[in-house]
Amino acid sequence: MRIGIIGAGAFGTALGVALASGGRAVTLWARDAVQAGVMRETRRNERYLPGIVLPENVSVTAEKGDLGASDTILLATPMQRLSQVIGDWHGLLDGRVLVGCAKGIDLSTGLGAVGIIRRGCPNATPALLTGPSFAADIARGLPTALTLAVADSGKGEALQSLLSTPALRLYLTDDIAGAELGGALKNVIAIAAGAVIGAGLGDSARSALVTRGFAEMQRLAAARGARPETLVGLSGLGDLILTCTSDQSRNYRFGLSLGRKESFDPSVTVEGAATARAAVDLAARHGVEMPVTSVVADLVAGRKSVAEAMDTLLNRPLRREI
Ligand SMILES: NC(=O)C1=CN([C@@H]2O[C@H](COP(=O)(O)OP(=O)(O)OC[C@H]3O[C@@H](n4cnc5c(N)ncnc54)[C@H](O)[C@@H]3O)[C@@H](O)[C@H]2O)C=CC1
Numbered sequence: 001m002r003i004g005i006i007g008a009g010a011f012g013t014a015l016g017v018a019l020a021s022g023g024r025a026v027t028l029w030a031r032d033a034v035q036a037g038v039m040r041e042t043r044r045n046e047r048y049l050p051g052i053v054l055p056e057n058v059s060v061t062a063e064k065g066d067l068g069a070s071d072t073i074l075l076a077t078p079m080q081r082l083s084q085v086i087g088d089w090h091g092l093l094d095g096r097v098l099v100g101c102a103k104g105i106d107l108s109t110g111l112g113a114v115g116i117i118r119r120g121c122p123n124a125t126p127a128l129l130t131g132p133s134f135a136a137d138i139a140r141g142l143p144t145a146l147t148l149a150v151a152d153s154g155k156g157e158a159l160q161s162l163l164s165t166p167a168l169r170l171y172l173t174d175d176i177a178g179a180e181l182g183g184a185l186k187n188v189i190a191i192a193a194g195a196v197i198g199a200g201l202g203d204s205a206r207s208a209l210v211t212r213g214f215a216e217m218q219r220l221a222a223a224r225g226a227r228p229e230t231l232v233g234l235s236g237l238g239d240l241i242l243t244c245t246s247d248q249s250r251n252y253r254f255g256l257s258l259g260r261k262e263s264f265d266p267s268v269t270v271e272g273a274a275t276a277r278a279a280v281d282l283a284a285r286h287g288v289e290m291p292v293t294s295v296v297a298d299l300v301a302g303r304k305s306v307a308e309a310m311d312t313l314l315n316r317p318l319r320r321e322i
Pocket residue numbers: 006007008009010011012031048076077078079081084085101102103104133134135136268269271
């Protein structure tokens with residue numbers, strides 16, 4: 001069975017490498033025919049995943065039809081592009097097993113990856129692959145554990161074995177809302193964590209912010225029907241810890257640049273920037289307080305400086321912890 005992957009960026013390529021190294025045949029689709037050609041020739045993706053060699057059983061293509069042989073297709077494009085990708089590919093995708101790999105909340109609908117897949121491809125079996133994993137770690141075959149969220153547990157188990165390898169260990173859940181929101185909101189908190197460190201406010205401040213940020217992630221997730229235990233699992237707390245503490249994270253590095261008042265390459269995918277805005281809207285709809293997310297949205301939009309954002313948080317009325 002050939003696994004298809006749409007999106008030959010860092011994560012799509014890394015998953016292709018990991019699955020192929022685990023013995024699966026993979027078709028990796030890149031939207032740029034020139035990039036696909038270079039990848040086929042050099043067996044590398046130097047722009048997005050430098051230093052990694054593509055195994056022979058990864059076939060790189062820019063032809064959509066080449067994905068027709070794959071019953072299971074991973075969607076590895078950024079969140080704010082997913083709706084468009086599903087629209088472009090609708091004829092080929094509907095009815096297949098579609099695994100969303102994007103972390104975020106769609107700005108125009110407030111939906112997560114599974115919600116976008118369900119809306120665009122009602123006859124597909126949607127799933128979400130999320131959790132703590134840097135593309136470079138996965139591609140190097142380092143041990144990684146992720147959450148696979150699938151509503152139908154029978155289909156979920158089949159997919160879990162198909163996408164697990166000796167180094168890539170998938171844990172199954174049917175809590176789609178919890179998995180979607182954990183992965184989406186941790187990126188917003190990672191921007192805040194980076195900003196605090198970048199501005200020189202210290203590790204104690206970062207820990208406070210990450211913990212209070214986690215409290216608001218849990219509040220919004222509960223309001224959206226997620227199970228509390230999902231938020232303390234790999235897709236929530238696990239990914240929050242990783243992203244708020246590692247320079248490998250683009251969201252964290254973007255936060256660092258805000259804190260240091262440095263510029264940041266706008267072509268780099270920073271999912272938490274748009275998701276902060278989307279989460280503020282969602283929180284307002286549910287009457288949930290999200291002060292950290294709200295100041296991140298202000299920071300990203302240039303409405304507040306890091307100093308003003310910290311003042312806003314520190315001047316909130318004192319309250320009980322829980
Ligand atoms: N890089 C990482 O370590 C991880 C990334 N993710 C998630 O995976 C998703 C994708 O991220 P990355 O691969 O890292 O981003 P990236 O920036 O490395 O690559 C994005 C890819 O999507 C393609 N793309 C963009 N718009 C497209 C469109 N309309 N149609 C087709 N292809 C399009 C780009 O050409 C590029 O190949 C994000 O939601 C990210 O949060 C999840 C776990 C780890």
